[in-house]
Amino acid sequence: MIKTAFTPFKDKLTAPLTKKQITVLQINLGKRCNLSCNHCHVEASPKRTEEMTPEICEQLIELIHRFPEIKIVDLTGGAPEMNYGFKLLVEAANKNGNQVIVRSNLTIYFEDGFGDLPEYFAKHQVRVVASLPCYLQDNVDKMRGHGVFQESIKALRSLNELGYAQNPNLILDLVYNPQLPTSEKFSLTPDQGKLERDYKMFLQEHFNIVFNNLFTITNLPVGRTKFHLERTKLYAPYLQFLEANFNPNTLEHLMCRDELSIDYLGNVYDCDFNQMMNLPVKTREGEILTVTKLLEADSLDLIDEVQTAAYCYGCTAGCGSSCGGALV
Ligand code: SF4
Ligand code: SF4
16 A cells, blocks of 8 residues: 555544535636736636636526525636626625625736726625735735736725725625745744734735735645645645644534535536545535536535545644635
8 A cells, every 4th residue: 555645634534524504605617817826726827718608607596596595605716707607696696685705816907898896896795805915015926926916906995995894895805825835844824813913004004905804725735836836846745734733623614514616617516626626526326416416406405525635634724724714
């Protein structure tokens, strides 16, 4: 038997990771993005063409209307705003009384044809969760591309001018990702509360920007982060580091417990990371679960156990990590 450098994640579990009631529908509208960040787990870029078709979009609208247990519709990508179905999904979820989240890179507002987005978000009370991996320009531009920091600042100012982070119905959250490691001196994400205070102080003082919450998200060894770790021969050491910081208290709160993640083809996953690593949910009969099958079964409750893999150590290390930040 080949001995791996870290314990299989499954062996860390004392009980199966079961699914709870589904309350979050996270939809990945495709891999097209105006940026191509070096840590992107989706491997998104302007060259990618994969995106949701009108048929899948229609099925998802039906799903949103049919299942009242869905409370949150979380739209991601790529840059989800670039997909033709984006506004249709926002409006369907809005009409249904769901909270709508857009995972926005902020710079998309400066591309041709997308200048109306801030006003559109405000009108539909879309919760904006925006990446800003650091409050320092150099670090952001190194990870995301030259000029991204200044455009992000400009975008945050427009959102503030529309009432974001001031009107209680207009929520603006920021996301912090650590820089990619370049040596075995790994560290966990900093304390979320303290970092949020530092971000707030810096952005207010230097740019007069306000926001609601900061989410710290661990880099999972998936997509471009995985390639980087493999290239620098840090993949196994990084997983060992994450395993050494495994915190069983995070298991109860993992985002995969109460969400369904859908890809642009309508396949169902436990989370966006499983989606990128091509680990779809299987039905009890062993077939890939799809939105069509959920509609046919008239139920979201078709999954017994979450599918896990080595990168799950990223969500369970230290204070834990999810699309909503730290877990405990
Ligand atoms: S991290 Fe976000 S903004 Fe950057 S390439 Fe990926 S999807 Fe686009
Ligand atoms: S990667 Fe994280 S969210 Fe996805 S299945 Fe593993 S623990 Fe759950």
